[in-house]
Amino acid sequence: MSDFITIVLHGLTWGALIALVAVGYTMVYGIIKLINFAHGEFYMTGGFAGMLALLLLCSPGGALEHLPGGAKLLLGLVAAGLAVAALAVLTERIAYRPIRGSGRIAALLTAVGVSLLLQNAAIGVFGSKQTSFPATLDDLHLPRWHVNLDDLREGEVSAYQVSYRAPIRNWKGEVALDAQGKQLGYRNVNLVDAGKPIEKKRLDDARKAKPEELLAYPSITVSLKQIVIFVTLALTALGLYVLVQRTRMGRAMRAVSHDFEAASLMGIATNKIVSFTFFIGGGLAGLGGVLAGGMFIGTVDPMMGFLFGLKAFIAAVLGGIGSIPGALLGGLALGLVEQLAQYYADGLIFKGASAYRDAIAFLILIGVLLLRPSGFFGRFEGEKV
16 A cells, blocks of 8 residues: 555656646647647756856855755755746747747647757767766655664564665775765665565674664655655645736736637737746746656756647647646546556556556547547537638
């Protein structure tokens, strides 16, 4: 049961990241009925923007090198959010606004062109290989508590997982140092798993290592990174609700979404509303690039936005394209289904089926389009001919 709950938590974490990017898709479509396929590349740009900000300011010798991990992450999020928001507004002004009245096919092809342009620009600047993202938050799991090494007995079955941190050592067994003579870092060592007996060799290794702290964990834990992701999504959902339902700008956005031409005739600055929508959607994609590619996965690359962007689009369609609550729910559902498929598809479908978990997302899209084309929260809107 604990394994299943852990899988569900991982699925919801991945789904929260998809939902964060899917919101940008659905907001843009809700305002100008544009499927912005460059949105995945906004996500990719956010990952690189956050990486550059941390490398420039927080590397050894940088102005902010002594910032704690949480502050570094916040710096990366702010830099990525603002940079990608500005890029999204610029893209709308240069690429999308001139062809707004030229039909949906022209807008769709333009979006694909912008996507390819950003991909190749990133390859030209950063290369095609994956790049490690600067470390921010430690891989800390909660809840946890301290235990005494002297209280552990060989052969005793442990009710909890127990682990400790040990210095990284070189091939001689000495503590590894970097070029500046500083300790290279630590590695996590698992002393015993929950429900397993304590082995003599591992216990002796722990005594030799003399760890500063020995930590015990229950069978179900939540990482600090997961908490950050869930809190970010919750704050995003709350902020968007207040923006759309409780502000003057939000009322204007709803008016433009309902009838673009009528809103313009009533004196609403529709171009300003569209730019603002791209600003918000682009900013959220930038946050997703840092949280997903940077913090959660740990690497960024120019092609990281292609498949992730498609999944965000599927989540938006699943929830009902144009519906913000639908995009949030669709992202969580898609991430959960993907994670469950990864662990259970081999036994339920056929051996090796878990390798096709990405294809499952597209099968879900086909099923939704067949059974409920408007998605969870979407509404069918007939067109006058």
